Amino acid sequence: MITAFAECLAGESKRAAFSPPFYPGDRLSLLPDAETIAREQGIHLWFERNQDIPEDRRVNWWVMYKFPEALEEYRALRNQGYNPAWHFDKFRTLLGYGTAWGENWETVIPRMRQKEAIMRTVSRILLKPGEWPPEQV
Numbered sequence: 001m002i003t004a005f006a007e008c009l010a011g012e013s014k015r016a017a018f019s020p021p022f023y024p025g026d027r028l029s030l031l032p033d034a035e036t037i038a039r040e041q042g043i044h045l046w047f048e049r050n051q052d053i054p055e056d057r058r059v060n061w062w063v064m065y066k067f068p069e070a071l072e073e074y075r076a077l078r079n080q081g082y083n084p085a086w087h088f089d090k091f092r093t094l095l096g097y098g099t100a101w102g103e104n105w106e107t108v109i110p111r112m113r114q115k116e117a118i119m120r121t122v123s124r125i126l127l128k129p130g131e132w133p134p135e136q137v
Contacts, residue, residue, distance in 0.1 A: 006041035016070040021059035057134040085133045
């Protein structure tokens, strides 16, 4: 998944992406491959610690980006108290496809025609049952 999103970022089809969520204890085993992919694709990784998710349910991810303003936008949303685990809609423009860098992209209003359970497959494979989204406290 990191490779696929990195290719989208490198080709400037997306402004930002997230790695799959992972437990804090898995970070060091994932890091070498994640850094290699980022280097090969010419993108950057920023580690999201998710201190706002209670420790017993915490997951982490990398924010993946090519240009620093994408990370700045992500961090600004986080500083407003939004977490993609609970407020994914606030991050939709940042994470969208197609309009990422086109002229007047900021005037596009993204929307989904049908609300689907986001992360269903990833959470089923990588996390324990019932752990996505993490309970908001």
